Amino acid sequence: MRTTPRMRRAAVVFTAVGALALTGCGGGDDGKDSADKDSGKGKESASTVDLPKLDGEQISVAAVWTGPEQANFTKVLGEFEKRTGAKVTFVPAQDPIVNFLGTKIAGGQPPDVAMIPQVGAIQQAVAKKWAKPVGDEARAQLGQNYAQVWQDLGAVDGTQYGVYFKAANKSLIWYNAQAFENAGASEPKTWKDFLNTAETVSASGVTPVSVGGADGWTLTDWFENIYLSQAGPEKYDQLAKHEIKWTDPSVKDALTTLAELFGKPNLIAGGADGALQTEFPTSVTQTFTGGDQPKAAMVFEGDFVSVNIAQTEAKIGTDAKVFPFPAVGADSPVVTGGDAAVALKDTKGAQALLTWLASTDAAKIWAEAGGFISPNKSLDAAAYPNEVQRTMAQALIDAGDDVRFDMSDQAPQSFGGTPGKGEWKTLQDFLKNPKDIAGTQAKLESDAAKAYKS
Numbered sequence: 001m002r003t004t005p006r007m008r009r010a011a012v013v014f015t016a017v018g019a020l021a022l023t024g025c026g027g028g029d030d031g032k033d034s035a036d037k038d039s040g041k042g043k044e045s046a047s048t049v050d051l052p053k054l055d056g057e058q059i060s061v062a063a064v065w066t067g068p069e070q071a072n073f074t075k076v077l078g079e080f081e082k083r084t085g086a087k088v089t090f091v092p093a094q095d096p097i098v099n100f101l102g103t104k105i106a107g108g109q110p111p112d113v114a115m116i117p118q119v120g121a122i123q124q125a126v127a128k129k130w131a132k133p134v135g136d137e138a139r140a141q142l143g144q145n146y147a148q149v150w151q152d153l154g155a156v157d158g159t160q161y162g163v164y165f166k167a168a169n170k171s172l173i174w175y176n177a178q179a180f181e182n183a184g185a186s187e188p189k190t191w192k193d194f195l196n197t198a199e200t201v202s203a204s205g206v207t208p209v210s211v212g213g214a215d216g217w218t219l220t221d222w223f224e225n226i227y228l229s230q231a232g233p234e235k236y237d238q239l240a241k242h243e244i245k246w247t248d249p250s251v252k253d254a255l256t257t258l259a260e261l262f263g264k265p266n267l268i269a270g271g272a273d274g275a276l277q278t279e280f281p282t283s284v285t286q287t288f289t290g291g292d293q294p295k296a297a298m299v300f301e302g303d304f305v306s307v308n309i310a311q312t313e314a315k316i317g318t319d320a321k322v323f324p325f326p327a328v329g330a331d332s333p334v335v336t337g338g339d340a341a342v343a344l345k346d347t348k349g350a351q352a353l354l355t356w357l358a359s360t361d362a363a364k365i366w367a368e369a370g371g372f373i374s375p376n377k378s379l380d381a382a383a384y385p386n387e388v389q390r391t392m393a394q395a396l397i398d399a400g401d402d403v404r405f406d407m408s409d410q411a412p413q414s415f416g417g418t419p420g421k422g423e424w425k426t427l428q429d430f431l432k433n434p435k436d437i438a439g440t441q442a443k444l445e446s447d448a449a450k451a452y453k454s
Contacts, residue, residue: 049141049359051352055085059349062091062101063115063339067281068307072369073115079365080356086349096418098124101344105130112350115339116162118409118417119153125342126156132343134160135351141358145378149401154340162340165357166366167375168302169392170221170335170406171325174309176287177318179206179297187323191226194326195260198267201297208267210296212283213275213431216424218301220408220416221335223427225300225325227254228333228404240407242452246444252437257328259434269296272432284308288320300325302337303392307371317388334399337406338375367393415451422447 065073070090077088091111093100098121104110110130116122125131134142139160142151146164154162173194180186183204188194198208212218228236231250238244239251265271269286270278278286284305286295289312299305306316314320324332341357343350356362363374367383373393381397384390396403408416408423415422423444430440 049355049361050137051080051084051356052348053085054349054352057084057086057347057349058089059086059113059347059353060089060091060111061113061115061341061353062093062097062104062111064093064095064097064117065115066092068310068371069304072366072371075369076357076362076365079362080353083356084349084352086352088353096413097121098413101125101130102128105344110344112343112345112347113353114342114344115165116342117337117339118411118413119405120410120412120416122154122162122340122342123156124413125344126159126161130344131156131161132346132350134163134343134354138163138351138354138358141355145358145360145376147375147377147397147400149403150338150375153338153405154342162342163354163358164338164340164375165362166339167373167396168304168337168406169373169396170302170337171225171333172302172305172322172392173298173300173325174284174287174305174320174322175298176206176294176296176314177321178292179204179294180321182206182292183297185297187321188326189332191229191257191260191326191328198261198298202266206294206297207269208297209261210269210278210283210287210299211275211431212278212280212299212301213272213428214278215280216419216428217408217417218280218283219427219431220423221302221406222258222300223254224335224407225333226257226328227251227407228335229325229328229331230254230257232329233404236404236407240405240410242411242448246448247441251441251444254328255430255434255437255440258430259437262431262434275431276428281308281311285312288312288314303373303389304371306389310370317386322388322392334395334403335406336396336399336403337409411448412451412454414454415448422451 063073074090081088097114097116101114142163150164154160154164179201183201185197185200188197201208230253235250261267268275284299285308287299288294288309309316309320341354343354360376360378363376363379364383366372367374367379368385370385370389373396377397381390381394384393418424426440426443
């Protein structure tokens, strides 16, 4: 991804708007009126997207989403059905999705469209000649509604294949407001402050940090935020492309920083062993249940954490608050992820669905349901259900072309996106033994070299 001097300014912007989120209102429509006035200034509503009539056409969409995410995406698909007359079937997929799609294609039953969560996986789908280029109508929606960086992330060798429908702001730490208040803790701005806050919370009798270590992708996100803030965007781009090795001193520095947390079992719920048995959804819910004695006071992850918080009694903005990932270097990082719609069949229905997903109308449906951030810059921020969600979404849009996409999602899937292998497995081993920094670097480089070569 292109490096520009604005990246660091974007990080500062996020720090500023993130501070607003801390006093944001809870769920529901609280604060909606003021948001309508502020976010609507000077912005005209995007025109309704034109879709063809597809009466009786059967379209299948594969995605790894489950639970509330699947339910909310189904609402988006339902509106597409109403407007076109098509019948859309959601196909539950397993991670890694490239393997799942390979099985479906080999069996002669590929879905019409797949929601692909890794840049590297899109590139693999193109290399295997599975993916079909995006049609004119969808490209027009992309040009109207998306910053160039989001178009580029869905393109391979100048041809557009992916439509990024769902994005994530993956530079957030959510916290239990009551646990902080009981401990007399305040929101940290720097990594040093973060560690001090963790010790303060620990002294109050609550374990400070919940880590969903059973899902290796959460650990890659910890590393990436530290690395981006500490090493800077230029190094981040180089490591993402494997232009520098994982044995580089900058990687050693980031792992050393991460070990300042991972190396203190008293700061992590359940210690390393407990964290490695904790799946991501549980890492969130255990932070916001248990009254005055939650299993942890803080959990790191993206804006999508709000979906899991909604499964507890905690109210976002009052019981559950959020602050930007603390700055390790000069600025807080801005790391993003996302899911792109890719057509696997070049049919009228598949192309119409890509056009729909690139539209503001489609983004608005899930935005109103919550647990979602759209990279669609034409979407009025008033669509989001609360101030916390609005400010996180606005930060992503304000960063424009200067966001940095999740590094592991840019890597070949065998290295950056496969459970029990590559970066996921090595960082799980590192959580267990954070003293072995050199060994961790060597294993990461060995796996990366093989994956990028193939």
